[in-house]
Amino acid sequence: MTRNLNIAIASGVVLCLDQITKAWALAALEDRIIDLVWTLRLRLVYNTGFAFSTGSGLGPVLALVALVIVGVLWSSRRRVQGIWGAMGLGGIIGGALGNLADRVFRGAAWGRGAVVDFIDLQWWPIFNVADASITIGLVMVLFHLYRSERRGSRASEETPG
Template sequence: MNTERGDDSVEQETASADQVTEQPQAPRQAVLMILAAVLVYILDLVTKVIIVSTMAGHEPIKLLGGLFYLQLIRNSGAAYSMGSGMTWVFTIIAAAVVVAMVWILPRLRSVGWAIGLGFVLAGALGNLTDRVFRAPGGFQGHVVDFISAFAPNAEKFPVFNFADAGITIGAVFIIVTALLGRDYNGTSTRKAKKVAE
């Protein structure tokens, strides 16, 4: 009897030791979100640097038969040039979005949400970077927009950048995933509704 108890205690100690040495690994969805955010953020940052250095004072450049036009626009408003004059408000909102994403990150278990949130995070960070580091400064920097769809000078559609596109595409991913009944933590919202009923 004593020998069996001794064996049990040894096994318990070994199991507890294994638990201490094992490090929790980030879920693959969290890694996917970070990768999506990094890729879109770098794309947004690099294209803005190129546009600022090459397009200042130039006329719009026609692309794909007029589907898009490249031109440098300094935007003090929100995405797609909305809400000009409220730069500081959008700076606070963008910062809040980044904080919310960091909170969600360890709880993320859905691929659709991971991609969507990664794109939204990149968009928020991309435009927040402009507001912090670009003129006139003081968290009121103007965002660099440079893509005008269908016509130049925002005649058909507001001028935007890859950060704005990331926010829009990310939102679509999130909405579609939610409509398919999947929450960000991997649970099925449809099952939850059936249980409630």
């Protein structure tokens, strides 16, 4: 029960933070670019595709794929143990839901909306909080699985066969 709650809370926090920052970006960056530090700047763009703006025009398919991915991730939550694994999985689910919300609610028809991106490093594709949460969450889950696997293999080596 606690694992499910941790994953749900992490997902909800990421989803809310993503949508709040996108609302801010839509209001504040419509007609300007904000330079922050080094190459980091905030610049509003719309992405109708997926990673690196590939697949433009496939919005309804991408929305359906995102729904399936969220369902698969939620059903696999039993495999994730510990707070870091739960937070990572929650970050992935929340990020997927954040970008899905853009596709569903920011367009003229279901799945035809564009994802709002605004974090621009100028040497990497422009992204948003949802994208960052998916990436960080994936690293957290993979690290958690790696550590779990190492613990399991160590335990089997120590047990006489």
